[in-house]
Amino acid sequence: xxxxxLTISDKGSRGERVDTSGPALVKWLQAKGVEVQEPEIVxxxxxxxxxxxIDWVDRQDPDLVLTTGGTGVAPRDVTxxxxxxxxxxLVPGLGELMRAKSLLIxxxxxxxxxxxxxxxxxxxxNLPGSPKGALENLExxxxxxxxxxxxxxxxxxxxxxx
Numbered sequence: 001x002x003x004x005x006l007t008i009s010d011k012g013s014r015g016e017r018v019d020t021s022g023p024a025l026v027k028w029l030q031a032k033g034v035e036v037q038e039p040e041i042v043x044x045x046x047x048x049x050x051x052x053x054i055d056w057v058d059r060q061d062p063d064l065v066l067t068t069g070g071t072g073v074a075p076r077d078v079t080x081x082x083x084x085x086x087x088x089x090l091v092p093g094l095g096e097l098m099r100a101k102s103l104l105i106x107x108x109x110x111x112x113x114x115x116x117x118x119x120x121x122x123x124x125x126n127l128p129g130s131p132k133g134a135l136e137n138l139e140x141x142x143x144x145x146x147x148x149x150x151x152x153x154x155x156x157x158x159x160x161x162x
Contacts, residue, residue: 001063001149003029004056005039006049008069008079009129013043021068024131028138034064044070049082057086057122063149065122066138069129071114079126080113087117087124091148094125094141101140102133116141121153 005025011017022039029036042048049067056065070079084090094116102109114126114137125141127134147159 001033001146002035002037003064003066004037004060004062006052006056006065006067007039007041007129008044008049008067009041010043010076012041012069021127021129021131021134025066025068025127025134025138028135032142037062044076044078046078046082046085049079050085053083053086053119053124057119057124061120062122063153064145065124066127066134067124068127068134071112071126071128073111073113077113080115083115083117083124083126087115087119089118091116091118091123094144094148097144098127098137098140102136105136118152123148123152 005022007019007022009017009019012019019039019041026036026039042052053065056062067079067083070077095114098114099109099112102112112128116123116125127137
């Protein structure tokens with residue numbers, strides 16, 4: 001499996017804040033045996049986020065794209081809208097699962113607008129901007145990710161375990 005990570009942060013893109021979420025996700029994924037490119041940072045601009053997602057998916061065809069940041073309710077939080085622009089199909093259960101698991105930790109999880117979807121053969125998942133939140137949310141959905149990617153990539157085997 002291969003993945004790319006996009007951090008969405010105005011301050012991070014201007015060098016005013018060190019990105020800790022992207023590197024934390026890289027380390028976590030690499031421990032799972034996932035090949036990960038160096039994370040990139042863009043500001044909270046819907047067009048820039050969408051353009052970067054389209055470029056990665058259409059030119060590099062990664063199995064998985066993770067975004068971190070911009071999933072809340074602040075005026076500049078536009079990652080879900082940018083993602084919705086580029087996906088062909090939604091995978092709402094992943095966002096629902098992340099929120100359900102996060103609600104066990106913090107009531108602020110109810111404010112997450114994170115989405116997940118498919119573009120071509122790539123699964124795109126929005127994660128929170130904090131390293132702790134990003135990792136907790138990724139851990140919540142990880143058991144389903146390898147199977148989802150296999151199916152997205154055309155695996156025709158039965159889904160049932162029994």
